[in-house]
Amino acid sequence: MIEIVHVLGAGDKVVARSASLSSDAEAILPKSILELPDVGTDMEPNLELIVELKPDLVLASQRLTDENRKKLEDAGIAVMEDTLTGSRRYECIRNLALILQAEQKATEFINYETYYVNLVKNRVAALSRSEKPLVYFEWYKLWFSTGPGGSYDKLIVDAGGINIAENASTSSPQLSAEFVAEANPAIVIRMSTYLDGEDLASLQTLRNSILARPELSETKAVKNGTVYVIKSVLLVDRDVIGLLYFAKWLHPNLFQDIDPAAIHAEYIQRFFNAELTGVFTYP
Structure with a gap:
């Protein structure tokens, strides 16, 4: 999800990153993001550190447990659980863009991707x-x-x-x-x-x-x-x-x-x- 946040121009609003960030993501993200505190993974989040950082929003996949989500929300932190895979991808990006006030950037990105999605769709249709x-x-x-x-x-x-x-x-x-x-x-x-x-x-x-x-x-x-x-x-x-x-x-x-x-x-x-x-x- 952090790649999409960066694409939407909100990399400077990120206060922490996941421990599961791949080397491929690290290769394209700015140093300022890579040096942020590591708060674990969706399945094993460091809830104490997350609460200490006082974020307005936590972005998580659907692997975040209900128990951990409740702990974050009880601490006054909003949680957005979604996925970038399958049919949820563009709805997830649009929702995130609304939160980050980055609708124009989201439209540009989605239009780029859907050009190729439609290209494949049209070629295999028959x-x-x-x-x-x-x-x-x-x-x-x-x-x-x-x-x-x-x-x-x-x-x-x-x-x-x-x-x-x-x-x-x-x-x-x-x-x-x-x-x-x-x-x-x-x-x-x-x-x-x-x-x-x-x-x-x-x-x-x-x-x-x-x-x-x-x-x-x-x-x-x-x-x-x-x-x-x-x-x-x-x-x-x-x-x-x-x-x-x-x-x-x-x-x-x-x-x-x-x-x-x-x-x-x-x-x-x-x-x-x-x-x-x-x-x-x-x-």
Whole structure:
């Protein structure tokens, strides 16, 4: 969320930051934000320090517990719980812009992103179901995936794919190796977190571990090498870039003219006045 606050021109109003700030976020945010007090994470916030800092508003994800939210509100601190993923993204940004009186900046940012969202939507609109590849998406642990209503399911569908877990009973299903193997996905996409490492070698190692799973050896994805690793930052804070990568991987012929890495670099330069560094996907 702190990236969006900066985009909205309110970085100088921030009095503390999360401990879960990624190195990719640190690379584009100003030093003044990076030097702010660390107040823990949504799941383990340092409530005493937050109250001591006397903020007018705490921005949190939906992982903040009801108990911790009540403690903050009892201390007279307003709490905004929301997410930048899935269908909530632009409503969240607009609401935050209203609070920060930054509607014009929010409109510029949303218009930039929705240009690419609509570009992808229009290009895949005429695809029949038989023209859409089966996709297995894996979160941060073995066989843990995304189902109906999940933000990553939305990325698959919006990019013109079919989620192998489209009929799951939950938005975050724990699948089995047998289920995935039987589904025979044409594309495998694995989310990478800071726990997996953030350099190129770490992403390569993660992909190689997927290619080496015996349960996946006969799938189209492994046989054709269409197994991809993508950092979580491109699935949350910068999910329009993630959408472009998904679309390119799922339909390379439809998106030959689209260079997600170049658009990502432009995005960072335009909204953060910074140069894009680091690695975000592999291969």
